[in-house]
Amino acid sequence: MELKEKIRKTFLERFNEPGTVYASAGRINLIGEHTDYNGGFVFPGAIDKVIMAEIRPNGMEKVRVFSIDINEYVEFGLKEEDAPNEQWARYIFGVCREIQKRGGVVKGFDAVFAGNVPLGAGLSSSAALESCFAFALNDLFNGNTIDKFELAKIGQSTEHNYCGVMCGIMDQFASVFGKKDNLMRLDCRSMEYEYFPFKSDSHKLVLVDSRVKHELKDSPYNKRRESCERVAKKLGVETLRDATAEMLNTVKGEITAEDYMRAKFVIEEKERVLDVCDALVKGDYETVGKKMYETHDGLSKDYEVSCEELDFLNDVAKELGVTGSRIMGGGFGGCTINLVKNDLHDDFIKVVTDRFNEKYGHKPEIYDVVISDGARKIED
Numbered sequence: 001m002e003l004k005e006k007i008r009k010t011f012l013e014r015f016n017e018p019g020t021v022y023a024s025a026g027r028i029n030l031i032g033e034h035t036d037y038n039g040g041f042v043f044p045g046a047i048d049k050v051i052m053a054e055i056r057p058n059g060m061e062k063v064r065v066f067s068i069d070i071n072e073y074v075e076f077g078l079k080e081e082d083a084p085n086e087q088w089a090r091y092i093f094g095v096c097r098e099i100q101k102r103g104g105v106v107k108g109f110d111a112v113f114a115g116n117v118p119l120g121a122g123l124s125s126s127a128a129l130e131s132c133f134a135f136a137l138n139d140l141f142n143g144n145t146i147d148k149f150e151l152a153k154i155g156q157s158t159e160h161n162y163c164g165v166m167c168g169i170m171d172q173f174a175s176v177f178g179k180k181d182n183l184m185r186l187d188c189r190s191m192e193y194e195y196f197p198f199k200s201d202s203h204k205l206v207l208v209d210s211r212v213k214h215e216l217k218d219s220p221y222n223k224r225r226e227s228c229e230r231v232a233k234k235l236g237v238e239t240l241r242d243a244t245a246e247m248l249n250t251v252k253g254e255i256t257a258e259d260y261m262r263a264k265f266v267i268e269e270k271e272r273v274l275d276v277c278d279a280l281v282k283g284d285y286e287t288v289g290k291k292m293y294e295t296h297d298g299l300s301k302d303y304e305v306s307c308e309e310l311d312f313l314n315d316v317a318k319e320l321g322v323t324g325s326r327i328m329g330g331g332f333g334g335c336t337i338n339l340v341k342n343d344l345h346d347d348f349i350k351v352v353t354d355r356f357n358e359k360y361g362h363k364p365e366i367y368d369v370v371i372s373d374g375a376r377k378i379e380d
């Protein structure tokens with residue numbers, strides 16, 4: 001059954017009357033990793049995999065919500081002390097609270113949701129969930145008066161304040177602002193952004209999901225951020241966006257070797273995003289691909305957020321002549337994103353699947369990327 005029909009049917013069974021259906025998307029990121037919380041650039045796009053929810057105000061002071069995929073039902077109130085224990089419900093609770101903290105209105109509602117964004121694959125299923133509810137509650141209770149950037153920030157603050165992940169703005173931004181056939185370059189300092197049409201006749205973007213799961217909470221993600229902040233402080237700049245390789249070298253002897261490697265990666269990655277944008281405009285996919293490999297090396301060796309399986313996927317891609325390949329998202333598992341020539345596409349998928357399976361005993365999941373719209377109302 002299609003996602004929407006499944007949600008409609010379940011909602012009616014549980015809550016008797018239909019509500020309104022909303023969705024928001026997972027994301028990819030072509031390049032610009034771990035740059036968002038350093039005030040740098042990112043280059044994401046929303047994809048055709050979504051979290052979808054049917055929602056209806058219930059006239060009560062509580063939220064009643066059922067997750068089809070987890071097969072769990074949770075109720076919670078709308079005050080700070082009403083926070084639920086279930087992690088998935090905390091995303092929704094956090095969005096409600098963050099809207100309220102900003103002076104927005106949230107009243108009780110019933111909801112059923114499900115999705116096809118793979119969990120823990122680095123495709124930002126949690127941002128899709130947050131953005132779906134932020135968009136919906138803006139529409140249902142606030143007459144769409146909360147602007148789109150604020151909706152993204154509501155999702156980000158939810159991660160910070162209710163889920164323990166000190167993430168940047170990229171995932172929620174991509175999920176809210178995504179536009180079919182367009183990637184977006186976001187300057188995470190000024191928050192200026194630009195759409196870049198991405199439709200290639202010669203190449204495809206392919207995700208290879210190692211199905212090694214990562215959990216960003218309590219993970220080294222927050223530690224990476226702390227390293228960057230320490231170095232920025234040492235350099236007397238607000239974020240590493242304002243730092244250069246020369247500046248970094250002047251404090252090399254005064255910071256740990258680890259902090260130095262982290263900052264070095266971020267400073268280099270910031271430039272790579274701009275180089276990739278220029279190359280894309282010229283249709284120079286070879287340069288785009290070369291930069292992607294450089295990012296992978298930096299993420300693996302300097303930022304140390306890769307893992308054996310992802311390095312293996314990257315090696316196989318390189319060996320097969322794939323134009324570009326790298327680990328995508330926060331790291332510690334999940335997907336590689338690959339820029340593959342059309343005529344290599346089928347062979348690449350076959351060989352990478354077989355070789356990974358041979359080595360790790362399970363097949364990776366393959367997704368052809370379809371750049372799609374972000375948060376939206378699906379049906380009244």
Ligand code: GLA
Pocket residue numbers: 032033034035036037124167168169170171329330331
């Ligand atoms: C996660 C975070 C983002 C970003 C990426 C790395 O997806 O949620 O804010 O930092 O990792 O680029």
